[in-house]
Amino acid sequence: MQPTRILFDFFGTLVDYSRSRTAQGYPKTYATVRNWGVEVSYERMLAEWSATCLELDRICEAGHHEYSMLEAAAHFLPKILGRRSTLAQGEEFVDAYLGEWNTGVTYPDGITAYVEQLAGRYQLAVVTNTHWAALVPRHLIAMGLSGAFAEVFTSVELGRRKPHPQVYATALAALNAHPSETVFVGDTFEPDFLGPEAAGIRAYLIDPRGHAPIPADRRLTSVFDLASRL
Structure with a gap:
């Protein structure tokens, strides 16, 4: 079935970021x-x-x-x-x-235009693990993308983090979406690939070094590869 909705992880998928909690300088x-x-x-x-x-x-x-x-x-x-x-x-x-x-946190070159293009064809939502609910909406505003996403689902608001099944079920229910018409894209194997797949959502993983045990057609070099796979 042709997808009509795309669920995006945020950090490491739509934006680049440092995973360190201490390296930035404070x-x-x-x-x-x-x-x-x-x-x-x-x-x-x-x-x-x-x-x-x-x-x-x-x-x-x-x-x-x-x-x-x-x-x-x-x-x-x-x-x-x-x-x-x-x-x-x-x-x-x-x-x-x-x-x-x-x-x-930095924004990849061309990300705003790319997401806007996708938003013209699909309903988009963010499903992300984060400890602060306001972080993602603020970044979307800064990126000029606050209107591109129908919903933003954060783990801190849901009380559960990916890959808990409740996270994906909540997103699907809120969007009135069936798993078969939805795809997920992210950069972390268990939360962004195994979790969605277990929920019946076709998942694509940003895995440029080929470390994750996933089918080749589900592996992306970056989020910019997604459009050609849909």
Whole structure:
């Protein structure tokens, strides 16, 4: 059946980004923490933050649950404050951190025109794992693509992350779409290929080095290969 809807992963698919939580450089985030009177080294701040996120990832992995940036901050900040943090501190930390983390997000040349072209032929939606719901809509606005997508589904809003079946079922139901008329494209094997395929959605994987055990006709060098495969 000819597809009528395309579900896109976001980070690593429609935009390029750094997977590191600490490599971008976080002077503003560090200044925010120090302004609270905390005597902590920059290196320890980043190490504690990385360790906190990895621990939450481990806890959530079994059931594919999702945690928010504010939840992560609530676990992390007491470690360096030596006391319970406030919601205001969590919000200030998250705002500073995401502002600097986002410097690692870049938009591929030609992506806006390419997605607009697809939007003229298919109904598009984003289905992505993220710890902050506002991130993707803000990037879509910056890319000039906020009107190209019928829906944006984020793991933090759903409470589950890909590849949990609920994520794909929710997207299909909201779009009134049948799996057979829908395709999924992403860059991570289990969430973006095995998960959709298990839900009956034909999946394409961005896998330029050919590492994933998938059929050759489902492997993409980049998202720009998708149109010729549909």
